Amino acid sequence: LSTPADVAATDGYVAIADGNTLYLFDKDRNLWQEYTHLGTIKKVDFGSRDTLYFLDGQTNKLYSLNAKAIASPTETGVFCSTFSIQGDSIYYINVSAGMTSIYYAPLSDLTAKKELYAGRIYSPSLSYWNGELYYVYGTDFLYKLNADNAPSKVADLPLGVISMTITEGVVCCVTEEGSFYAYNLTELS
Numbered sequence: 091l092s093t094p095a096d097v098a099a100t101d102g103y104v105a106i107a108d109g110n111t112l113y114l115f116d117k118d119r120n121l122w123q124e125y126t127h128l129g130t131i132k133k134v135d136f137g138s139r140d141t142l143y144f145l146d147g148q149t150n151k152l153y154s155l156n157a158k159a160i161a162s163p164t165e166t167g168v169f170c171s172t173f174s175i176q177g178d179s180i181y182y183i184n185v186s187a188g189m190t191s192i193y194y195a196p197l198s199d200l201t202a203k204k205e206l207y208a209g210r211i212y213s214p215s216l217s218y219w220n221g222e223l224y225y226v227y228g229t230d231f232l233y234k235l236n237a238d239n240a241p242s243k244v245a246d247l248p249l250g251v252i253s254m255t256i257t258e259g260v261v262c263c264v265t266e267e268g269s270f271y272a273y274n275l276t277e278l279s
Contacts, residue, residue, distance in 0.1 A: 098134045098142070103157050105142050107131035112144060114160055125160045135175045137197045143180070145173060152182070166200050176218040181206075183216060183225070192216070192225065192235070206239045215263075219256035219275065226254050232261065232278065245278035247271070 093109040104115040112125040112134065132147030142155045144163070152170055153163040170182035170193075178198065184191050190210055195203040206223070215226040224234045224244065229251050232244040247254070250266040261273045 095131060095147070096133045098136055100136045100139050102139050103136065103142070105134045105136070105144075105157075107134045107144065112142075112155075112160070114142070114157060116157070123160050125155070125163070127163075133172055135173065137175050137178075137180070141197075143173065143175060145170065168195075168200050168203075172216055174216040174218050174223075181216055181218060181223055192223070206235055207241060209241070215251065215254040217254060217256040217261075219259070224254075224256055224261075226251050226263070229266075244275075245273070 091106065091108045095107040098105045102117055106113040110127045110130055112127065112131055114123045114125070116123065127146065129146040129148040131144050133145040135143050137143055137154070140157045142157050144153050144155065146153065150169045150171060152166045152168040152173060154166055155163040168182060170184050173180055173182035175197070178196055180195050180197055180200070182193050184193060189208055191205050192207040193203045194206050217224045222234050224232060226247065227233045230247050230249045232247050233241045234244055236242050247263055248265050248269065248271055251263045252266055254261065254263040256275060259275045261275050261278065263271050
C-alpha cells in the first residue's frame, strides 16, 4: 500500500482504499480484486454484505459498487465530505457556502434525505454508535445529535482532529500531526 486512506469490513469482504485503487478481498472465494478509480478514494463502507460505497476525495461524489463484480461503480447522486452507514441508513456531511449540514437517508432511496443539523462543523468526521450520531465540531470537540437532532457537547478532544470513529464504545481519533488517541466513550460522557 502506498497511500491508504480507509478500510471497511463485513463478514464476507474487506475493502481497502489506497490512493485511487480499491482493494477488495472476498473471504468466501479467498480472492483479492482490484478496482482503479479516476480520482482518489477517500472513504469506504459497506451498505449490505455485497454493496460497497466509496467517496471520491476530489469530486466528493459517493459511488456504490457490487462487491461480487467490482468493474463499474454507480454514481449515487450524493455529494458529501464524509459518510457513515448504519444498517439500512446513511448519514453524511455536505459542506456548501460555508455551512455544514448533516443528512440522513435510507440506502434504498437516497433522494429521501432529511437534514438533521445545519451549522459550522469544520472537521467532517462522523460516527454512529449505540443509536446515536457523533461528530467533531471545530477540530477539538466531540458532539452528538440528541433525539430531537439538537447538538450536545460530549467532550473535549485533542486539538487538530482530522479523523474520528467510534467502535465498541471507544472513540479513536487522529490529529493533523499524526498522533492517535483512544478514549472510553462512557468515561468522556
